[in-house]
Amino acid sequence: MGCGKTMQLLQVAFNYEERGQKVCVCKPATDTKNGSKLSTRIGPERKTDFCFTRTDNLFEIIKKDYVHVACVLVDEAQFLTPEQADQLMQVVVKLNTPVMCYGLRLNFRLQDGGFEGATRLLQLAHKIEELKTICDCGHKATLNCRFLDGELVTDGPDILIDDGTSKIEYKSICPACYYRLIEDKK
Ligand SMILES: [Zn+2]
Incomplete structure (x- = not known):
């Protein structure tokens, strides 16, 4: 991710x-x-x-x-x-x-x-290490989000089989961008 x-x-x-x-x-x-x-x-x-x-x-x-x-x-x-x-x-x-x-x-x-x-x-775990990554906006990304054909989706199975009908992507984003994308969908 x-x-x-x-x-x-x-x-x-x-x-x-x-x-x-x-x-x-x-x-x-x-x-x-x-x-x-x-x-x-x-x-x-x-x-x-x-x-x-x-x-x-x-x-x-x-x-x-x-x-x-x-x-x-x-x-x-x-x-x-x-x-x-x-x-x-x-x-x-x-x-x-x-x-x-x-x-x-x-x-x-x-x-x-x-x-x-x-x-x-x-x-x-005896020990937990966080691997950090950055959101497009520059903040720390903490969420792993699924995008179908470029659009954020918030529902569906844990494992999505790629049958070629739509483009499945996962992106790490920050909570602020997550909520903004959710708002934009409405
Ligand atoms: Zn962000």
Whole structure:
């Protein structure tokens, strides 16, 4: 959504690998746009080690196949289930493997709040870092908004499948611009 989350993840993976350590990179299988790859707006991309569905037990998968890694990196972590957030906590405490999750804390529908997985992550995390980005107006962008054919939308499913009928974009904007766009729609 323009604040460089995936880029940050790739940088962390690079730092580990530069020191000869292995990482496990994974993401939910909900992001259809890039298949199983992680990609960034500015170019770099990388294959994931695995993609998971909402019923997968991440603790069991990591315990079985990735117990040797130095760090687990999760992209699009807002799509975790709350149970999976807890499973990642188990990875940290039972396998003694650090887990870093990159995601959004709030979905595009400002009114009904967060992604349930992200909310659980925020409750469990040992440490939370905010990646900052800037709105077109220059203020700090805190909202992740969905635009269909250039127009702000405030309703719809969490995950919108791109069927090619309209142009789907996500933009980070500030609350002031959000309310202005809502007013403009009326
Ligand atoms: Zn703004």
